[in-house]
Amino acid sequence: MKEYLLRRLLMIIPTYLGITIVTFVIIQLAPGSPVSAKLGIGESLKDNVFNRKIIEDTKKLYGLDRPVIAQYFDWLKRSLTFDFGDSFKDNRPVMEKIAERVPVTLQINIIAILAVYLISVPIGVFSAVKHNSLADKAVTVIIFVLYSLPNFWVAILLITFLGGGEYLDIFPIYGLNSYGIEGASFFNFLLDRLWHLVLPVTCLAYAGLASLSRYAKVGMLDVIRQDYILTARAKGLSEKAVIFKHALRNSVIPIVTLLAGLLPAMLGGSVIVESIFSIPGMGKLGFESILARDYPTIMGIVSISALLTLAGFLISDILYAVVDPRISYE
Numbered sequence: 521m522k523e524y525l526l527r528r529l530l531m532i533i534p535t536y537l538g539i540t541i542v543t544f545v546i547i548q549l550a551p552g553s554p555v556s557a558k559l560g561i562g563e564s565l566k567d568n569v570f571n572r573k574i575i576e577d578t579k580k581l582y583g584l585d586r587p588v589i590a591q592y593f594d595w596l597k598r599s600l601t602f603d604f605g606d607s608f609k610d611n612r613p614v615m616e617k618i619a620e621r622v623p624v625t626l627q628i629n630i631i632a633i634l635a636v637y638l639i640s641v642p643i644g645v646f647s648a649v650k651h652n653s654l655a656d657k658a659v660t661v662i663i664f665v666l667y668s669l670p671n672f673w674v675a676i677l678l679i680t681f682l683g684g685g686e687y688l689d690i691f692p693i694y695g696l697n698s699y700g701i702e703g704a705s706f707f708n709f710l711l712d713r714l715w716h717l718v719l720p721v722t723c724l725a726y727a728g729l730a731s732l733s734r735y736a737k738v739g740m741l742d743v744i745r746q747d748y749i750l751t752a753r754a755k756g757l758s759e760k761a762v763i764f765k766h767a768l769r770n771s772v773i774p775i776v777t778l779l780a781g782l783l784p785a786m787l788g789g790s791v792i793v794e795s796i797f798s799i800p801g802m803g804k805l806g807f808e809s810i811l812a813r814d815y816p817t818i819m820g821i822v823s824i825s826a827l828l829t830l831a832g833f834l835i836s837d838i839l840y841a842v843v844d845p846r847i848s849y850e
Contacts, residue, residue: 525838528837536827540592544591544819604816607814614816618821627713633782640732640733644738647660671792692716802821809821
């Protein structure tokens with residue numbers, strides 16, 4: 521196990537370098553210039569002598585006049601201490617901007633993940649126990665319909681029907697809190713925050729609910745066909761005891777390990793959901809950075825997401841061995 525973990529840790533280094541190199545090259549090749557975007561100079565005005573001088577001076581100021589390889593190695597050296605430089609958009613440190621957005625994204629995603637697990641596992645168990653019944657087929661159809669719906673369309677439907685569109689006006693559709701709520705008590709502030717998060721969390725959770733319930737069903741079906749489950753039934757144990765005491769514990773092993781893979785999603789945020797509901801999270805920050813050609817912020821977000829993804833894979837492998845002692849990596 522130790523040798524395996526050491527190999528995986530060492531593999532993180534070239535993988536991380538590969539991800540950052542590809543990302544750095546892609547954003548350099550993308551159309552548009554961060555200098556022009558910052559100065560507000562359009563393509564038709566670039567050839568003006570005065571504008572060209574301003575563009576060249578700005579490039580020199582931000583080090584964009586140097587070769588791409590030199591720029592990358594300079595960025596890599598600073599990134600080792602999580603110093604991703606200053607944003608081209610507003611000259612603020614990239615880590616400061618990310619630190620502001622991470623708590624918002626974490627709030628939404630943690631609530632969404634809890635909702636997904638609390639709902640999907642019982643659905644999966646129910647479908648497995650009632651396998652091939654009319655109820656199982658009905659649940660399967662509903663799950664696949666949910667999985668096929670794009671979240672931007674679901675967000676528009678929720679706003680139209682529940683957010684003051686053409687029908688009911690139940691949930692707020694903008695921001696994280698109501699205007700002027702800052703002076704309220706903590707309990708009222710919390711209730712207001714949760715009320716604002718209902719629609720965004722629903723948009724984030726329904727697709728995960730569909731896929732995770734399938735994992736739960738498949739895991740449960742595999743377990744209830746094992747010999748020890750037949751033995752438990754032969755001993756006269758109730759079906760409830762067999763399912764919840766013996767089968768469920770072993771069927772959730774794959775689902776537990778999936779938690780680690782959700783790390784990058786928890787901090788990466790959702791561009792579509794956060795943009796539609798005007799939530800200042802990581803997804804919206806990434807979208808705004810791409811539009812502004814804000815190279816340092818883009819690289820900072822990609823780097824953190826890459827590290828979290830690689831760490832998630834490593835934690836998943838460790839969790840497999842923890843929750844299932846039969847697994848060995850030697």
